[in-house]
Every structure is written in structure tokens, then in C-alpha cells.
Amino acid sequence: xxxxxxxxxxxxxxxxxxxxxxxxxxxxxxxxxxxxxxxxxxxxxxxxxxxxxxxxxxxxxxxxxxxxxxxxxxxxxxxxxxxxxxxxxxxxxxxxxxxxxxxxxxxxxxxxxxxxxxxxxxxxxxxxxxxxxxxxxxxxxxxxxxxxxxxxxxxxxxxxxxxxxxxxxxxxxxxxxxxxxxxxxxxxxx
Ligand SMILES: [Zn+2]
Numbered sequence: 001x002x003x004x005x006x007x008x009x010x011x012x013x014x015x016x017x018x019x020x021x022x023x024x025x026x027x028x029x030x031x032x033x034x035x036x037x038x039x040x041x042x043x044x045x046x047x048x049x050x051x052x053x054x055x056x057x058x059x060x061x062x063x064x065x066x067x068x069x070x071x072x073x074x075x076x077x078x079x080x081x082x083x084x085x086x087x088x089x090x091x092x093x094x095x096x097x098x099x100x101x102x103x104x105x106x107x108x109x110x111x112x113x114x115x116x117x118x119x120x121x122x123x124x125x126x127x128x129x130x131x132x133x134x135x136x137x138x139x140x141x142x143x144x145x146x147x148x149x150x151x152x153x154x155x156x157x158x159x160x161x162x163x164x165x166x167x168x169x170x171x172x173x174x175x176x177x178x179x180x181x182x183x184x185x186x187x188x189x190x
Contacts, residue, residue, distance in 0.1 A: 035130055038062055038108040039164040042132070045072040045085060046110045046171055052077055056171045059085040059109040061093035061102060061126075068105070069093025085109055086117035090124050101125045103156075110168035112139035112161070118147040122154055130160045132168025 038060060045058025049072035061069030071088025075081055086109050094100045106128040107121060113131065118140040121129055129148070131141065140147045141159055148154045 057085040059089035115140040
């Protein structure tokens with residue numbers, strides 16, 4: 001997707017300023033981006049994963065209100081078990097900053113991070129993690145384990161959950177429902 005198309009899709013699904021397609025903290029019309037706007041940007045990345053046939057999870061990294069890193073889930077196409085949305089967004093942001101330490105940055109992700117991504121968030125010194133839907137199977141922010149509650153491990157990151165949880169969960173449940181239907185159809189043809 002081109003940059004213009006990305007901005008257009010963000011603006012199309014966003015409640016932010018409709019006068020421009022800003023992804024900055026404050027647009028030229030004075031609209032201040034909030035958690036919901038950034039989660040919509042993460043959802044937009046999830047839709048890219050969906051288009052690629054991957055489990056639809058997306059993430060963005062925000063510094064001083066500006067999106068500096070983007071990523072979507074792509075372990076199948078990249079042949080990489082670490083290619084989760086959060087890892088890609090963190091790598092993108094660290095490249096942008098020229099520093100693996102992303103202090104004062106926030107990570108927005110559509111699904112509760114797994115243990116690997118929770119570890120990466122801590123190594124990156126992310127100040128705040130915001131996620132949408134909970135993951136009862138691999139969630140490491142309270143659903144299965146809570147890595148961030150371990151004070152000996154976590155010195156940096158504040159966690160906020162449930163932002164656009166319904167939309168973030170719906171894109172996943174639709175994906176899995178469709179996949180189950182396709183598998184059933186496949187079995188029917190045998
Ligand atoms: Zn992960």
C-alpha cells in the first residue's frame with residue numbers, strides 16, 4: 001500500500017481531523033491524536049497482515065505523538081517465528097531513531113503481546129504499552145502470565161489494555177472463522 005493510500009485508509013476509519021491525513025501528534029487544524037487514533041493506525045497495519053494471509057495483528061510505535069515505527073504480523077511469509085507485529089514495529093522505530101532504546105516511546109498493538117514481544121518491549125525501554133484485544137492463549141500481560149507485573153523484570157513500561165478491543169478482536173475472529181470455513185469446504189471436497 002502506498003503512503004497516500006495508508007494515510008487515506010487511516011483517515012477513512014478514524015475519528016480524527018477529516019480536513020487532512022495527518023499521522024502526527026497535532027495536525028495543522030489542531031486535532032490532537034489520542035489512544036484510539038493510534039490503535040486505528042495499528043488496525044490498519046493488521047489489515048495489511050490480513051491481505052497477506054497472515055494472522056491479522058498490527059502495531060505502531062509513537063514518539064512525542066508521532067508514529068515512528070510500523071509493523072504487522074508476518075511469520076509465514078518471512079519464514080521467521082519472531083516476525084510478530086510488535087517486533088517489526090520496534091525494529092522500524094529503532095532504525096528510525098538510530099537507537100535500540102526507545103525511551104519515551106509508546107507501542108500500540110491490536111493484540112495482547114506474547115512473552116517474546118513483552119521481553120522485546122522491556123529491552124527497548126518502551127514507556128507505555130497499549131493493546132486492544134486480550135489473548136487467552138499466549139497473552140503475557142495478564143491473560144496467561146503477566147510479565148509486566150514482575151518488578152524485577154519491568155522497570156519502565158506502563159500497560160493500558162482494551163483500547164478498541166472489540167474491533168481488534170473482530171478482525172481476528174473473522175479471520176479464523178473464514179479459515180475454519182475454508183478448511184471445512186476443503187474436507188467436503190475430498
Ligand atoms: Zn509476540
